[in-house]
Amino acid sequence: MASDPIATAFSIDVRSLVDLQALCPELQIITVSAGERYDALCKSSNPTVKARPFAIITPTHEAQLATVVRYCSSATPPIPLTIRSGGHDIHGRHVLEGVALLDVSKLNNIRLSADSKAVTIGAGVKGASLLRALDLFSLTTGTGWCHDVGMVGWACGGGYGVASGPWGLGADNVVGARLITPSGIPVDTDNDPELLWAVRGAGLGNFGVISELRLRVRPRPRQLAGMITFPLQDAKTILGEGLYRMSTDGTLPPNYTGEFMIATTPEAPIMIFLWSWIADPELDADGEEESIKRGWQFLQNFKSLGTVLADTVEETTMRKFQESLKPYMTTSAYAHMNSSAISQLSPEVVDILMKNSPPLGSPSAIVCHHSHGQTEKRNGPKYRSYPVRGEHYILGVTGMWNEGSTQAFVGEQVHWANTVHEAISKTTALLESRYWSFARPEHCNSLSFFEEEGVAKLGALKRRYNPSNAFPAAFPVL
Ligand SMILES: Cc1cc2nc3c(=O)[nH]c(=O)nc-3n(C[C@H](O)[C@H](O)[C@H](O)COP(=O)(O)OP(=O)(O)OC[C@H]3O[C@@H](n4cnc5c(N)ncnc54)[C@H](O)[C@@H]3O)c2cc1C
Structure with missing residues (x-):
């Protein structure tokens, strides 16, 4: 009799979950034998991630989650788990070949504290969903650019x-x-300040x-936000002479955040700023109205640094702005990302960015995040474990392609990103x-990121x- 290849590859692991299903009959456990249903659940937002878990377990509330974690950790041998929430880790670290994937996406309650x-x-x-919920109470908070990214991740x-x-x-x-924890017991950071530092x-x-x-x-504050597009050739005046000068002489307003992307049209490379000015009572002694006036003025000065190709900045909210970005956010793309952190957009860095735009007409892009370090100065270095400190930029150099792209095209994007x-x-x-x-896993090193003291503290926890x-x-x- 011919052996069933699926049963041969997975039978040991699948059987190891039988008792879990008996313990929680309503728990969704999908194994590879579910065929298309499994394939759909397994899909990664970066399809270059090919690992396939032997099961995808989807608890719907905390007690179920605790049962799954305790069961898998105490099994003989233990069943390793990966955790997936929004599924946006570009390097696919929510999945490993042959282990069980714990999908926490259904734990989606949102509760406001009594003092709001x-x-x-x-x-x-x-x-x-968080911004939508908070909006109902005229509240808001920071999030990433992409509506679909998990808030915990x-x-x-x-x-x-x-x-x-x-x-x-976010960590701040x-x-x-x-x-x-693996024992299934809940632990709250209110009982362990060091764990809170670590989680940040x-x-x-x-x-x-x-x-x-x-x-x-x-x-929810008054806020100006939108996208401003410039030709990449203006990077020298905008990044080099504008932002770099303001950062180094300390005149960059804390209300401003300008994250950007270098991409291309079929004809030319462009630079798209996600531009924001937030009026904030902790920063604006002169009040909200004056802050917004200063924001408009700062925007005029900012735009005068280059030739504006498009400008959508308006008075808006965090939720509306994020929604306006939806059509531009790639929630599923073949991607090869390299990333580094730099202290400044120095002339040397700007020169590299200008001379190495993505291959014309490709979906490849350089994503740039910016931290001014305002909050960090207020909180002090012991507040969070996140190790990139002071004013800095994060560059994500991302070669991208589509289903069906030729090998030559893929090779060109990867070569460019490297x-x-x-x-x-x-x-x-x-x-x-x-x-x-x-950052690519092979470029990550705990000791150089967190230093000896940080690694020792995190390791002990x-x-x-x-x-x-x-x-x-x-x-x-x-
Ligand atoms: C299109 C896109 C846009 C992005 N935009 C931004 C941005 O604007 N700013 C920014 O800073 N980053 C951004 N990122 C990066 C993103 O914030 C991180 O990759 C984040 O970890 C994704 O979280 P997730 O839940 O969506 O992904 P997942 O892949 O589900 O999880 C990411 C990691 O977090 C772990 N994890 C998830 N949930 C839990 C949990 N409950 N408990 C413990 N561990 C958990 C997972 O095991 C995994 O290792 C973006 C990524 C993409 C692909």
Whole structure:
């Protein structure tokens, strides 16, 4: 009798989940034998990620999550788990070949605190649903550019976005978390300040699954935001002479955040700024109205640094602005990303960016996130574990292509991404640490990112809460 190849490859692991299904009859466990249903659930937002878990387990509430984690960790042999929330890790670290994938996307409760200063979100909440919910209460918070990115993955790995100038990174706004450790027991950071420090930047699976995250929220401010497009040739005046000068002489307003992307049209390379000005009572002694006036004036000065090809800046809200970006956000693309952190857009870096635009007409792009370090100055270095400090930029040099692209086209995008990355890596602006969520795993090194003291503290917490390394794809690697 011919042996069934699927049963041969997976029978041991699948059988190991039979008792879990009996323990939680209503728990969704999908194995490879479910065919198309499994394939659809398995799809990664970056289709170059090909790993296939032997099962995809989708709890719908915290008690189920705890049962799954406890069951898998105490099985003989233990069943390793990867964690997937929004599924946007570009290097696919939510999945490993042959282990079980824990899909937390259905834990999507959102609760406001009684004083409206914090929101508690489930592990599966994404940026768009959080902003929509907060908007109902005239509140808001920082998120990433893309509506579909998971808030836990974003904030607990760092978290850059258009509010980072005034409000800091996502990690700066984490005020608490509840984790399910391998024993299945919930742990709250309110009982361990060091765990809170760790979760603010190194929280992606090392200490347990975050079942709930508490984020600081703010009354929805008056805000100017939109996209401004310039030809890339203006990078010299905008980045080199404008932003670089303001950063180095300390005149860059904290209300401003300008993250940008270098992309191409079929004819020419362009630079698209996600431009934002937030009026904030903590920053604006002269009040909201005057702040907005200063924002419009700053925008005029900013635009005068180059030739504006398109400008959509208007008075808006965080939610509306993120929604306006939806058509431009690639939630599924073949991608090869390299990433580094630099201290400044120095003339040397600007020169490299200008001379190495993405191949014309390709979907490839350089994504650039910016942190001014305002919030970090207020909070102090002991506040968060996220290691990239002071004013800095994160560059994500991303070769991209589509289904059916030729090998030659794919090769050109990957070569371009590697070449630009190598050139940036030789500049004096390069920082030792990087944004682990963006950087290729082979470029990540805990010791050079977190230094000896940080690694020792994080390692001790991991030994306390997750000694069995129940989530082997967790990062930073400790
Ligand atoms: C299109 C796109 C746009 C992006 N935009 C931005 C941006 O504007 N700013 C920015 O800073 N970053 C951005 N990122 C990067 C993104 O923030 C990170 O990759 C983030 O980790 C994604 O979280 P996720 O839940 O969507 O992804 P997932 O792949 O589901 O998770 C990412 C990692 O977090 C871990 N994880 C997820 N949930 C939990 C949990 N509950 N407990 C413990 N560990 C968990 C996973 O195991 C995995 O290792 C973007 C990425 C993409 C693809």
